Amino acid sequence: EAQVTQNPRYLITVTGKKLTVTCSQNMNHEYMSWYRQDPGLGLRQIYYSMNVEVTDKGDVPEGYKVSRKEKRNFPLILESPSPNQTSLYFCASQAGVYSGANVLTFGAGSRLTVL
């Protein structure tokens, strides 16, 4: 089944404890992206990647890092989490970048709480 898989789905951590949220897709998609969703704010892009070893900042990149060493994986790294990073996180992927008709496939989400 074609899908985007995120782990963990739920995580409670403490301020300053480094964590990684993994994202993997099995559709051979070039484009991958991370979003956070907060009440009343909608989805906001954190980082995106056009292809392997090509990443760029989205609208809210502060406090996050990403890497794209393989096509299928795009982990989100919080080096020193803070309570304002408590949110629902979504990873998404898409085949190609320049075709406007392509559609994002989202993962099921990772709910992160930072105490």
Added chain:
Amino acid sequence: KNQVEQSPQSLIILEGKNCTLQCNYTVSPFSNLRWYKQDTGRGPVSLTIMTFSENTKSNGRYTATLDADTKQSSLHITASQLSDSASYICVVNTGFQKLVFGTGTRLLVSP
């Protein structure tokens, strides 16, 4: 500033009734507009994609319209079902995957 505004914020309708959700955007340039459905606790799933030249597109009981002149889109749901209870998100693509998301309309279909 690129913005996508959706209305209403939330809506309750009786099962079997129709409803229309609105999306107004001030985004430039414009590549396409997409409507997504997001069930509680799940990732968004695409319902329709509309380009500049398309006025109407249907997907089962969902019909999206686009007026590129007034920069408005609507999503009409016909004969609502309990499974339509979800958030509906309007997303405008400015090109090269620069997406501008609306905050969504939360729909509750009541039996």
